[in-house]
């Protein structure tokens with residue numbers, strides 16, 4: 153549903169903005185929310201840019217809970233950044249309050265809006281152009297993980313229930329196979345077999361959590377490059393944005409998902425599977441950045457489990473594509489026939505490739521884990 157000029161005016165009037173509004177325009181390349189940039193002139197001297205977003209109510213059914221997550225996490229980050237002598241207006245998102253004191257506005261259509269201070273002199277890149285970009289996003293997401301390591305993760309709401317509950321995803325898969333509502337089961341025997349052979353992957357993390365061997369963490373769950381602002385001057389990862397999907401989870405989830413799409417040598421829907429593999433150089437680059445960013449806040453066990461996280465996240469994702477294919481493609485948008493099946497196949501090819509390279513992945517991880525334990529973050533300088 154379109155946003156009218158009247159609706160925008162109504163909403164803008166509800167926020168505590170200062171100065172004179174100079175312009176307002178649609179902004180960025182996000183797919184989920186509707187994002188606008190507003191520029192205000194304050195006195196003769198200054199100006200302030202702000203981001204205004206209408207939240208996606210179809211995907212996020214509990215916007216108030218979602219905003220509670222964002223408020224809690226950004227306030228914690230702000231405190232940490234100030235303690236470290238950083239710039240809290242550039243290194244984390246800052247919500248602009250509404251006139252009623254809340255951090256969001258509900259308009260007369262029942263839509264939810266929020267507003268952030270615009271982060272100046274920084275860019276969010278849609279495409280990885282060089283390995284350094286990938287490295288800088290790793291540092292930023294690692295830092296996010298590290299700064300939130302003393303945040304009570306269990307106090308966060310699950311904005312999307314069971315998001316990385318791999319076991320539940322497996323049950324949904326089994327259900328889809330059993331029902332076979334599209335009659336597609338016979339054509340994907342090999343893929344179904346692959347899932348069944350890997351069933352064990354679905355419970356490992358669950359068991360470790362229950363035994364108390366790994367901690368719940370604040371996870372971001374959308375760790376792509378354009379959710380990091382890169383400082384235009386220094387080229388460094390400055391700030392993690394897009395906090396809609398922060399939830400309690402595992403450090404290995406965020407790491408693993410980044411490897412899944414960032415270290416793959418091919419597109420997620422590549423048809424020629426010979427092109428699909430997990431690039432060990434990119435794996436190492438991301439690992440190095442992530443651990444530097446975490447700054448000693450991961451446990452030894454978590455570091456050891458990072459490559460396993462990559463495998464589990466990739467497997468889970470492939471299984472979800474397959475489930476959606478079996479159920480008639482109603483979750484992931486498709487742009488061609490068998491699109492979800494093609495996506496499933498690239499993911500399973502990646503899992504296989506990781507299995508073939510398992511010793512290398514572990515060796516690389518072990519190398520950094522050891523250095524990390526002995527010399528802390530100094531080594532990464």
Ligand code: ATP
Pocket residue numbers: 179180181182183184185186187203245268269270271272276374378379393394395396
């Ligand atoms: P996605 O498709 O990644 O889920 P989204 O619709 O959830 O995106 P955001 O990522 O929150 O939207 O914002 C869209 C874009 O707007 C960002 O990629 C970034 O370029 C820009 N942006 C968002 N917040 C800020 C900010 N505080 N300062 C500067 N730019 C911002």
Ligand code: MG
Pocket residue numbers: 182183378379394
């Ligand atoms: Mg985004």
Ligand code: MG
Pocket residue numbers: 182184185374394396
């Ligand atoms: Mg988003």
